[in-house]
Amino acid sequence: AQTVTQSQPEMSVQEAETVTLSCTYDTSESDYYLFWYKQPPSRQMILVIRQEAYKQQNATENRFSVNFQKAAKSFSLKISDSQLGDAAMYFCAYRSGGANSKLTFGKGITLSVRP
Amino acid sequence: KAGVTQTPRYLIKTRGQQVTLSCSPISGHRSVSWYQQTPGQGLQFLFEYFSETQRNKGNFPGRFSGRQFSNSRSEMNVSTLELGDSALYLCASSFGGGAPSGNEQFFGPGTRLTVL
Numbered sequence: 487a488q489t490v491t492q493s494q495p496e497m498s499v500q501e502a503e504t505v506t507l508s509c510t511y512d513t514s515e516s517d518y519y520l521f522w523y524k525q526p527p528s529r530q531m532i533l534v535i536r537q538e539a540y541k542q543q544n545a546t547e548n549r550f551s552v553n554f555q556k557a558a559k560s561f562s563l564k565i566s567d568s569q570l571g572d573a574a575m576y577f578c579a580y581r582s583g584g585a586n587s588k589l590t591f592g593k594g595i596t597l598s599v600r601p
Numbered sequence: 602k603a604g605v606t607q608t609p610r611y612l613i614k615t616r617g618q619q620v621t622l623s624c625s626p627i628s629g630h631r632s633v634s635w636y637q638q639t640p641g642q643g644l645q646f647l648f649e650y651f652s653e654t655q656r657n658k659g660n661f662p663g664r665f666s667g668r669q670f671s672n673s674r675s676e677m678n679v680s681t682l683e684l685g686d687s688a689l690y691l692c693a694s695s696f697g698g699g700a701p702s703g704n705e706q707f708f709g710p711g712t713r714l715t716v717l
Contacts, residue, residue, distance in 0.1 A: 519703045523708075528710075529689065529710055529711055530604075530708060530709070530710050530711075531691065531693075531708035532708070533705045533706070533707075536703065536705065538703060577643075577644065581703075583703075586656055586657050587657065588634075588646045588649065588657050588659060589634065589646060589706065590646070591636075591643060591644040591645075592643070593643045594643060594644075
């Protein structure tokens with residue numbers, strides 16, 4: 487079974503600084519997708535960034551980028567120029583490529599941003 | 602475009618009762634997934650429906666069931682409630698077609714269920 491591990495339960499970053507959130511996963515599949523979701527205190531979860539396993543290029547969305555190391559099964563999220571609105575719980579998630587697969591989440595990490 | 606809506610937002614039930622939660626997906630989305638979120642277990646997948654058919658199911662007892670209607674709206678039902686069923690239940694919709702695994706899932710605000 488696929489597993490997603492987020493070993494850091496909490497992190498803190500100074501406003502305008504850069505922070506990296508770690509995630510590792512375990513799978514024997516070659517076709518899969520990785521996601522980072524953000525859940526602010528209001529609870530509505532939103533997608534931050536997505537990475538297709540077959541793409542070697544790391545995904546980037548504005549201030550958010552990933553470091554995808556396929557061989558190491560590592561998928562970290564880098565947030566640059568951190569803003570107060572980035573404070574939230576962040577979940578790393580995995581889904582294999584089959585149509586009948588399910589989205590598997592890590593335990594999440596709570597990110598706080600210091601003004 | 603309206604987002605995913607879930608009703609009710611809050612619910613208090615007692616052990617042994619049953620409950621039905623509703624989810625209306627984004628217009629045009631045909632896939633609806635349900636998740637249970639608790640502090641201890643995190644986010645756990647319950648089931649996914651696509652075009653009125655259950656496409657996948659998580660490791661939950663048979664007390665948890667769901668269905669999807671022809672308009673893509675979905676309901677989940679929990680029978681014989683237990684204290685451990687207290688959780689935030691999240692619904693997510695996605696387009697569902699093409700390569701569904703890569704589709705972004707759009708989440709609703711959730712239903713907070715408290716079992717006393």
